[in-house]
Amino acid sequence: MNEFSNFRQKLEEEKTRLEGELSKIARPNPQVKGDWEVSSPDMNPMISDSNEMADTFEEMDNMVGIEYQLxxxxKEVVLALERMEKGTYGVCEKGGERMDPKRLEANPAARTCIEHSA
Ligand SMILES: [Zn+2]
Known part of the structure; x- marks a missing residue:
């Protein structure tokens, strides 16, 4: 058990949750590791109403935004887990100093300390 096992668990849980959310609206891009593509909504060929078509496109737009955020x-969460493997977890990427555990408590995937986060 190391000092970060608590954060690792949080990150693993978040990763599982995010992948679950993503898999509802997107699928992994087989060409690019870590990339997801929004799955096209089931285009109903029976839709002749242009309003409904517009709704579908709007929904698609929203999904792209949500997918992007997820x-x-x-990616941040996966990077944080990779830093744990490499032993660089908890080190500020800009200043190189060790981060305040409170910072990691608030965001286990943080890459920089608060001072360098701007
Ligand atoms: Zn820093």
Whole structure:
């Protein structure tokens, strides 16, 4: 048991949750590791109403936004887990100093300390 096992658990849980959310609206891109693509909504060929079509496109737009946020967050979480493997977890990427545990408590995937986060 190391000092970060608590954060690792949080990150693993968040990763599982994010992947679950993503898999509802997207699928992993087989070409690019870590990349997800929004799955096309089931286009109903019976839709002739242009309003309904517009709704579908709007929904698609929203999904792309949500997918992007989930994917970005997932990348942060995966990077944090990789830093744990490498032993660089908890070190500020900009200043190189050890981060305040409170900072990691608030965001276990944080890459920089509060001072360097701007
Ligand atoms: Zn820093």
């Amino acid at each position: 994917e970005e967050r997932l």
